[in-house]
Amino acid sequence: MPRKTGPARTLVVISSTCVALVATGCAGWGGGGVGGGGPDSIDVLMVNNPQMVDLQNLTAEHFTQQTGISVNFTVLPENDVRDKISQEFTSQAGQYDVASLSNFEIPIYARAGWVAPLDGFIAQDEEFAYDDILEPMRTSLSVDDVPYGIPFYGESSFLMYRQDVLEAEGVQMPEQPTWPEVADIAAQVDGAEPGMSGICLRGQPGWGQVMAPLTTVVNTFGGTWFEEDMTPRVDAPEFTEAVDFYVDLVREHGQNGAPASGFVECLNNLQQGNSAMWYDATSAAGSLEAPGSPVQGKIGYAPAPVMETDSSGWLYAWSWAIQDASEKQDNAWEFVSWASGTEYEELVGEELGWSRVPAGKRSSTYDNEDYLAEAGPFAEATRAAIESADPENPGVQPRPAIGVQFVGIPEFPDLGTQVSQDISAAIAGRMSVDEALARGQRVAEDIAERYEERAAQQ
Numbered sequence: 001m002p003r004k005t006g007p008a009r010t011l012v013v014i015s016s017t018c019v020a021l022v023a024t025g026c027a028g029w030g031g032g033g034v035g036g037g038g039p040d041s042i043d044v045l046m047v048n049n050p051q052m053v054d055l056q057n058l059t060a061e062h063f064t065q066q067t068g069i070s071v072n073f074t075v076l077p078e079n080d081v082r083d084k085i086s087q088e089f090t091s092q093a094g095q096y097d098v099a100s101l102s103n104f105e106i107p108i109y110a111r112a113g114w115v116a117p118l119d120g121f122i123a124q125d126e127e128f129a130y131d132d133i134l135e136p137m138r139t140s141l142s143v144d145d146v147p148y149g150i151p152f153y154g155e156s157s158f159l160m161y162r163q164d165v166l167e168a169e170g171v172q173m174p175e176q177p178t179w180p181e182v183a184d185i186a187a188q189v190d191g192a193e194p195g196m197s198g199i200c201l202r203g204q205p206g207w208g209q210v211m212a213p214l215t216t217v218v219n220t221f222g223g224t225w226f227e228e229d230m231t232p233r234v235d236a237p238e239f240t241e242a243v244d245f246y247v248d249l250v251r252e253h254g255q256n257g258a259p260a261s262g263f264v265e266c267l268n269n270l271q272q273g274n275s276a277m278w279y280d281a282t283s284a285a286g287s288l289e290a291p292g293s294p295v296q297g298k299i300g301y302a303p304a305p306v307m308e309t310d311s312s313g314w315l316y317a318w319s320w321a322i323q324d325a326s327e328k329q330d331n332a333w334e335f336v337s338w339a340s341g342t343e344y345e346e347l348v349g350e351e352l353g354w355s356r357v358p359a360g361k362r363s364s365t366y367d368n369e370d371y372l373a374e375a376g377p378f379a380e381a382t383r384a385a386i387e388s389a390d391p392e393n394p395g396v397q398p399r400p401a402i403g404v405q406f407v408g409i410p411e412f413p414d415l416g417t418q419v420s421q422d423i424s425a426a427i428a429g430r431m432s433v434d435e436a437l438a439r440g441q442r443v444a445e446d447i448a449e450r451y452e453e454r455a456a457q458q
Contacts, residue, residue, distance in 0.1 A: 041070040042331045045085055046100035047318060048075045051153055051358040054348060055339055062347055063338050069331045089114040094325035097332040101321045103140035103391070104406050106149040115321040118147045121333040128337045132362045134383075136315050140391040140402060150340045153283075153358035154317035156304070156385035157216060157405075160270060160288065161185075161277040163300040165192050179217065179245060179305045182277070186253040189276040198253035200275035201246065203427040204262035207416025210424055212314060212405040213279055215416075216304060218242040219395040220312035225407045225415070225444065228398035230451050232444030234419065235437040243433050247426050259428040271295055279304065281316070282385050285378035286355050301381035303388070308396050314405035315389035317361065345371075360386060411447045418443055 046052050056073050064070050074096070076084060085099045089109055101109065109115045122130045130138075133151060141149035159182065161173060171188050174181055186198030202210045218224070223239035226232055233239055250258045255269050267284050269275040271294055278284070288299050304313035320336040322329055338344055342364055348357045354374040359365050359382070366372070366383045375382075394404040401408035406416065422436035 039328070040068055040331070041072060042097040042326075042328050042335055043072045043074070043095060044098045044335065045074045045076075045081065045088065045096040046098075047078050047081045049078075049318065051356070052100065052318075054352055054356060055152075055344075055358075058344075058347060058351065063335065067334055067338075069334055071335060089323055092323070092325035094323060094327060096323060097326040097328050098320055098322055098335060100152065100318050101149060103137075103149070103151075103315065103317045103319060104403065104408060104412075106141050106319060106321055107143050107402055107408050108410055109321065110143045110146075110148040114324055115148045116324045116326070116329055118150065118322070118333070118336075121329075121337070122147065125333070125337055128341060129362075129364075132342070132364050134361060134363060134386050136386055136389045136391060137317055137361055140315055140317065141319055149317075149319035149321045150336050151317040151319045151361040152340055154315070154360035154386060155281045155283040156313035156315055156360075156382065156389050157213065157280060158282055158304055158313060158381055158385045159277060159279050159302040160284065161300050161302065162189075162270075162295065162298055164298050165189055165196070165276045166300075168192065173300060173302050176303055177305045179220070179307055182279075182305045183245070183249050183253070186249065186277060190253045192276060193273060195274055197255045197269070197275045199249065199277040199279070200255045200261065200266035200269045201250045201258070201279060202262055202266060203250055203254075203258040203424050204260055204265070205417065205421045205424045206262070207406065207413050207420060209262045209420065210427075211416045211420045214243065214246050214423065215405045216312045216314050216394075217246050219404070220305070220307045220309045221245070222308045222396045224395050224397055224399060225412075226400050226448065228400050230400050230448045232441055232448050234444045235434075235441040240433065240437055243423060243426075243437060247423065247433055250427055251429070259424045270299075282313075282360065282378070282382040285382065286375070289375070289377050290355060297377070299377070301378050303381075303385060309394075311385075311388035311390070312394075313385040313389050315386065315391050316405070409447075411450075415440070415443050415447060 056075060059071050085101065088096050092114060106115065122128060137151045137154050138147065141147055159177060166173060166189060169189050169192050171185055190198035202213055204210055218239050221238050221242035223236060223242050224233050255261055255275050263280060266278050266280055267287060270278045271288060289296050306312045320340060322332045326332055342362065345357050345365060349370055354371045357371060366379055372379055389404055391402050391404050406412055419440035422431055422439055425431040426433050426436050
C-alpha cells in the first residue's frame with residue numbers, strides 16, 4: 001500500500017518538540033537487535049502494562065501463525081518507553097515499525113510527520129470496523145480528520161464510592177454529582193469506619209498523576225491552562241478556585257499520605273476500606289470488581305463531578321502508531337488491525353478471561369454479553385464516561401490544542417510536572433495555592449512567549 005501524505009504541518013510548536021519531549025536529545029538508539037528481522041517481521045516498541053504483556057504472549061500463536069509475520073517486541077516501563085519512543089521517532093531511525101503512544105503524543109507526532117497517516121489502510125481494510133471505535137477516541141487520535149493512531153484500550157474517569165458505607169450513613173449519591181455535593185458527602189462519611197477517609201484523590205507530583213484529575217476539576221470550574229490564543233491562565237480566578245477546592249478537600253477529608261498518593265495508592269485505599277470514595281480512571285473498576293477483591297459488589301459508579309460543564313471526565317488511550325520511516329508499513333498495519341480488532345478481544349476473553357479484555361475503545365465491546373457478564377457493574381458507566389468526554393472542547397472556552405486532562409502541546413509535560421510539584425507541596429502544607437500558581441503562571445508565560453516568537457518567524 002502506498003504511503004499517504006499527511007495534512008499540512010500548521011502547528012507552530014513542532015520546532016521545540018524534540019527539546020521538550022526528550023531531555024536527553026534527539027539522537028537515535030543503536031541497533032540492539034531491531035530493524036533487521038527480514039521482510040516478514042516487524043519490530044514493536046511498547047509499554048509493559050498488563051494488557052500489553054498479554055498481547056505479547058498471544059502474538060506468536062495467534063498472529064504470526066496466521067499471517068507469517070513475526071513480531072519482535074521491546075517492552076519497557078512507561079517512563080523508559082516514552083523516552084525511547086521519543087528518540088526513535090524524532091530521529092526517524094526506522095528501527096521500530098510500531099510503537100504504543102497515547103492520545104497526548106500522537107497529534108504532536110502527526111504534525112511533525114513522525115507517524116504515518118492510517119486513512120489509506122483503513123479504507124482498504126473492510127474487516128477492521130473503524131467506525132466501531134468510540135468517537136472521542138477517533139477524534140483524539142486524528143489531525144484534520146486523518147487518523148494517525150488506533151486505540152488498544154481506553155479510559156475516562158468517574159467517581160467510585162462504597163455504596164454500603166453511604167447507605168449506612170443515610171447518604172445518597174446524586175445521579176450527576178457536583179463537586180460541592182461530593183465534598184459534602186466526603187465530610188459525612190469521613191470516619192464512617194475506623195481509619196476510613198471520606199475520599200481519596202491523587203496528590204503525587206507528575207503531569208500524569210495529580211494534574212490528571214485536577215485538570216478536569218479546573219476545566220469544569222471554568223478554568224484553563226491557556227486560552228485559544230495561548231494566553232496563560234494558570235493564576236486566573238477560575239483556575240485558583242478549582243485548585244483551592246481540590247487541595248482543601250483532600251486536606252480536610254482525604255487519605256493519609258495524600259502528597260505521595262497516585263493511582264496505585266488510591267486503588268489500594270478503596271480496596272482495603274481506607275477510603276469511602278475515589279475519583280480516578282475508569283480502568284480501576286476491573287481491579288475493584290475482580291474475583292477476590294475485598295470490595296467486589298460493594299462499589300457504585302457515578303459520572304465525573306461537574307460544575308460549569310455538562311461532563312468532566314478525562315480521555316486517555318494507549319494506542320498504536322506506525323513510524324513514518326518504517327519500510328514495513330503493510331505488515332505493521334496487519335499487526336495493528338489485529339491487535340485492536342474485535343477478534344482479538346474475543347481471543348483474550350476466551351483464553352484469559354473477559355476481565356482482561358483491553359476495553360474502552362469499541363462500541364461493540366459493550367454489547368458483548370460475555371464481557372458484560374463480568375464487567376456489568378461498571379461497563380455502562382465506563383462507556384458513558386468515554387462517550388461524554390470532549391477532547392476538543394473540555395471546558396467553557398476554546399483551547400489552543402486538543403486534550404482533556406492535558407494540553408496537547410510538546411511543552412506541557414514540563415509545565416504540568418513543575419506545577420504539580422508545587423501543588424503537591426500545597427497539599428502537604430508547605431506552600432500556598434496562590435504561590436504555587438503564581439510560579440506556574442511564570443512558566444506558562446515563558447512558553448507563550450516562545451510560541452509568539454516562533455509564530456512571528458513563520
